[in-house]
Amino acid sequence: IRTLNVTQSAIKAGYSANSAHVTGCRLLKKPHIKQYIQEQKDKIIDENVLTAKELLHVLTNAAVGDETETKEVVVKRGEYKENPQSGKVQLVYNEHVELIEVPIKPSDRLKARDMLGKYHKLFTDKHDINGNVPIFINIGEWDGDDEDLDKTVQEVSNANPNHTVIVDDIPLED
Incomplete structure (x- = not known):
């Protein structure tokens, strides 16, 4: 896992350099070894990925200037x-690189x-959604003779004067 190279890993595990590649490939085909390697890779990834809380902490530090x-x-x-040759004192400049935060x-x-x-x-x-939004009333079969339904439709129309009232009198199918 550390070398990301099957041959090098097999050599480090003690196999001979001549057969390390073949041995490494053969070992990778074994389910328990493949599973172990995948678990270790997932563990490494999990340790290196920021959690949501850690990311919020970093963003907060950046936002306040820390x-x-x-x-x-x-x-x-x-x-x-x-100067050893002339015996005079001279100003000598030295340049170097420093890392600063x-x-x-x-x-x-x-x-x-x-x-x-x-x-x-x-x-x-x-978003301000004010406008002529239609109101749908689904009443099933209606022949227009029922006074209670007429009254209900009229009340809805009066309560919402700027809205279109659509009455659906088609029966619902089962």
Whole structure:
């Protein structure tokens, strides 16, 4: 699993270099070995993948500015040294690279805040749905002579004057 190479793994397990490839392939065909390798790969993946809670923690740190990134900086330092040939003191500059921790960029902090806001549903789009939405009334068979149904349809129409009332008098099939 560590080498990701059947032959190298077989050699490390103690098999001869001449037969390691064949032995490794033969071992990979055994169900219990195949299952063990898959379990170990899944375990490695599970350990390296962020959980939702860990991701929220990282995003929160980035949003408030606690997250840093490493940058390489060339540092130039001068010191006085005596020149052995002339005997004079001279300023000698030395350059070297240092790694420093710097806060993340403001744009990255803003992106983290935006992602947290979306996660917590703070920025949901609200749609105003006011309009002429039809009202459907399904009453089954109706010949138009029933006064109670006429009265009910009229009440619905009066209660919703800006809506279309559609009366479905086709019987439902079983």
